[in-house]
Amino acid sequence: MSQATVAIIDYEMGNLRSVQKAFEAVGCSATVTRSPHVIDDASHVVLPGVGAFGDCMQNLERFGLVSSVRKTITTGKPFLGICLGLQLLFTESEEFGAHHGLDILSGRVVRFRSTEATMKIPHMGWNQIRGMNSMPLLNNIPDGSYVYFVHSYYVKPDDQAIIGATTDYGTSFVSGIWKDNLFACQFHPEKSQRWGIQILKNFSLIH
Numbered sequence: 001m002s003q004a005t006v007a008i009i010d011y012e013m014g015n016l017r018s019v020q021k022a023f024e025a026v027g028c029s030a031t032v033t034r035s036p037h038v039i040d041d042a043s044h045v046v047l048p049g050v051g052a053f054g055d056c057m058q059n060l061e062r063f064g065l066v067s068s069v070r071k072t073i074t075t076g077k078p079f080l081g082i083c084l085g086l087q088l089l090f091t092e093s094e095e096f097g098a099h100h101g102l103d104i105l106s107g108r109v110v111r112f113r114s115t116e117a118t119m120k121i122p123h124m125g126w127n128q129i130r131g132m133n134s135m136p137l138l139n140n141i142p143d144g145s146y147v148y149f150v151h152s153y154y155v156k157p158d159d160q161a162i163i164g165a166t167t168d169y170g171t172s173f174v175s176g177i178w179k180d181n182l183f184a185c186q187f188h189p190e191k192s193q194r195w196g197i198q199i200l201k202n203f204s205l206i207h
Contacts, residue, residue, distance in 0.1 A: 004204040006030040007042035009069070011059040014048035015190070019082065022190035026201040036068050044204060045072045049084025053093040053109060053153070056084055057101065066102065073104060073182055078206045080137075081184030083151060086177065089184060090155050105179065107157040112170065122152040123169045129187065135164030135178045137185070139202045147185075147192040147199075149175075154186060181206075 006028045008019050016032045023030035023046075031038060039045055047069060049056050060066050072079050081089055090101045093109035101109070112121050126146040131138045154173040157163060165176030165185070175186045183203060189196035 004028045006044045007039045010034045013051045039068045044078045047085035048082040053095040054099040086184035129165045145195045147187040
């Protein structure tokens, strides 16, 4: 089996080097890039993200990367969104006002409500994931495994069939999605030690 080549999209938002190092740890050739040609040539593409939703959308547009994201997904190449990279795939977000997302998946990004989460916001630290629909990203991951989160907002998909994992934090929220070649997680696999590394390995083996 040939080595996976992973293009990590660089739009100046996110912990890109730690994602790169995590993929290298599972034997992938990983490149941080905003070159459409490098993204086209990669076998796998990752959209990480840390920061405000609106700023991230502006940067994707400013660097001309929206078309690269859409092309990757429509051509069937394995695609992984991480944290804000999950949220950007949806129709809109209520973070700091209303902002349009990529609208690749139908749904909204909403904030944890004080009535839902009696715990601190942002949701930060280790929490469990529960697998749904035999999501390939979670192969060999025991149900209830702990992964690392840092977020104040979560996605509410219109299509329940794409929900690949859920997590409880005052309310049950979607922590992973899966639709064909498109995968995304609210948690940070690159910070999730053993199970996070397994998740990235699983992604690298998808064709």
